[in-house]
Amino acid sequence: MFLKDEFLRLLEEDREFRYAIMGLLGIVNLRNAVSDLVSAMRALTEEVKGVRADVNELKSGFSSLGNRVSKIETRIGSIETRISSIEARLDGVEVRLDKVEGRLDRIEESLDRIDRTMERMIMSLEEEANYVAQYYLGQRGIVVKTGPTYLDARYEFDIYGTNGRVTVVGEAKVRAGPDTVREVNDRVNEAIKQLS
Template sequence: MSIETAELRARLLKLLEEDTEFRYAVAGLIGLGEILRRLERHEEELKKIWEEIARLREDMNRGFERYDQQIAKLWNEIAKLREDMVKGFERHDMELAKLREDLNRPREDFNRAIQLFEKLGG
C-alpha cells in the first residue's frame, strides 16, 4: 500500500469521525439508508402487531369474563337443583316413614288379637 493511499484512508476516517454530513452521505452510498428505512418499517409493523396483541388480549379477557359469568350461573343452578333434590328426598323419606307406620299398624293389631285370643283360652 502506498503512502498516498494510507494518507487518503487516514483523511477519510477523520472526515467520517468529524463531519456528520459526510458520514451520512457515505452511509447512504453503502446502503445504510435502505437498512434504516427497513428498520423503521419493521418498527411500525412491530408496533401494529403489539397493538393487535393488546386488542386480542382484551377480547380474550372479555370472553373469559363471559365464561366466568356462565359458569357462576351454572353453579347457582346446580345448587338450586341440589336443594330441590334434598327437599325431594326429605319428602320421600317422610312418605316412606308413613307407609312403614301404616304397614306396622295392622301387624300390631293382629299381634294384639292373637294375645287376646291366647288369654281367652285359645
C-alpha cells in the same frame, strides 16, 4: 480549519459528494437498516394492536363466561338444595310408608282372623239352621234330612232337603227381613225353572 470548512461546505452543497461520503462511511446501509427497522417496528406495532384487540376480546369472553359459570353454579346450588329437601321429604315418606305397611299387615291379620271366625260362624249357623228346620218339621210329623246344596255357582242354598212329598229350601241368615225373604223366594223360583 480550512479543510474542515471546505469539507462541511461540500457536504452541504454537493449531493454526489455527500452520497459518496455516506457510502464510504456505511451510512447508506445504516439508513436502509434503520428504514427496514422502522418498517418492521410499524408492522410489529400493528401486530401488537391486533394481539391487544384479541386479548381484550378474550378477556371480555372470559368475563362473560365467568358470569355464566357463576350463574350456573348458583342454579346448581339451588338444585342441590331442592334435591336435598326432596330427599329429606322422601325419607319422611318412607318412614310413614313403613308405618302404614305395619298397620296394613296388622289389619290384614285381623281381617284373616275375622274371616276365619265368620266362616266358622257361618258353618255353625248353617248347621244350626238345618238342625232347627229338621226339628220344626219333625214337630209337625215331617221327616226330611236337610243340608247345604249347590245346583250351580248361582244357586247355592244353605237349607235343602226332600222326602219325595215335601221339599224344603232356605237360607241361613243372622238377620232376615222382607227383602231377604223375597230374594230367596226369587232364587228358588229361578232354580225351579232351571231344573224344569
